[in-house]
Amino acid sequence: MKPMVGDLVEFEELAGYNSIEEILPRKNEIRRPAVANIDRMLLVLSAGKPAADLLLADKLLIQAEQNNVVPLVVINKTDTDGKRAEELEEQYACYNTVLTSARNTEGIDALKERIRTLCVCLAGQSAVGKSSLINRLDESFDLETGGLSKKTDRGKHTTRQAELFYIKDCDAYVVDTPGFSMFDVEMKKKEIAGYYPDFSQFRQKCRFVSCLHDREPDCAVKQAVETGKINRERYERYLRIIHSLEEK
Numbered sequence: 001m002k003p004m005v006g007d008l009v010e011f012e013e014l015a016g017y018n019s020i021e022e023i024l025p026r027k028n029e030i031r032r033p034a035v036a037n038i039d040r041m042l043l044v045l046s047a048g049k050p051a052a053d054l055l056l057a058d059k060l061l062i063q064a065e066q067n068n069v070v071p072l073v074v075i076n077k078t079d080t081d082g083k084r085a086e087e088l089e090e091q092y093a094c095y096n097t098v099l100t101s102a103r104n105t106e107g108i109d110a111l112k113e114r115i116r117t118l119c120v121c122l123a124g125q126s127a128v129g130k131s132s133l134i135n136r137l138d139e140s141f142d143l144e145t146g147g148l149s150k151k152t153d154r155g156k157h158t159t160r161q162a163e164l165f166y167i168k169d170c171d172a173y174v175v176d177t178p179g180f181s182m183f184d185v186e187m188k189k190k191e192i193a194g195y196y197p198d199f200s201q202f203r204q205k206c207r208f209v210s211c212l213h214d215r216e217p218d219c220a221v222k223q224a225v226e227t228g229k230i231n232r233e234r235y236e237r238y239l240r241i242i243h244s245l246e247e248k
């Protein structure tokens, strides 16, 4: 077994270095970002630039649910576009959300309360403000942060490796992770809908037990989309995810 950030280990102190003797059993682990033993995955979305990749966000939320990691959706850069921040909050209303600005410190105290005494990891695209948020959670930190590429409006991948930080103010451990943009869910397509909390109260009412909520008749999930009880954009991205698995 290879050690991961977040692992609890037994180690031996040797001259000048410590040697890992044993990796203790993990309560959970996720692939992207690669971390273990976390209580919450803080999925950071930008209300400004870079534009939030919501397909990526949904896939990361599925991964968290699949691995028993409770997600918290952090909508950062509220100072740049408050309206967009509210739109994102609405799309992810079935999760716990918190609106933040690492620029003007909006929501930082609320974020501290959400992570108090927990071990959490940050996840998301490059330049959404993950390292900037850590700098705000403890003002004595001075992690390197990066701008956007002028040409592409994408992040510059400033953080290169996952690293654990202790936040004294709220007795929490936070793992900063490098941003990424590619991720594929690895599971059977019939399992995917089970990881959508917003579908859960409707799924049982579909005519077919095996309903994929796609082209089947009498699908309660589709009806909920029609009546506005499920966010249509979330549903359309769900279809993209299951169709991409069919193609494989």
Ligand SMILES: Nc1nc2c(ncn2[C@@H]2O[C@H](COP(=O)(O)OP(=O)(O)OP(=O)(O)O)[C@@H](O)[C@H]2O)c(=O)[nH]1
Residues within 6 Å of the ligand: 076, 077, 078, 079, 080, 100, 101, 102, 103, 104, 125, 126, 127, 128, 129, 130, 131, 132, 133, 144, 145, 146, 147, 148, 155, 156, 157, 158, 159, 160, 177, 178, 179, 180
């Ligand atoms: N306006 C505004 N800018 C922000 C905010 N948070 C971060 N930024 C800026 O966004 C850029 C990227 O911030 P980082 O903290 O490096 O982003 P990151 O998610 O850690 O990026 P990677 O390490 O590449 O994954 C920097 O120029 C920050 O100053 C915010 O709330 N509002």
Ligand SMILES: [Zn+2]
Residues within 6 Å of the ligand: 203, 206, 207, 211, 212, 213, 214, 216, 218, 219, 220, 221, 222
């Ligand atoms: Zn259905």
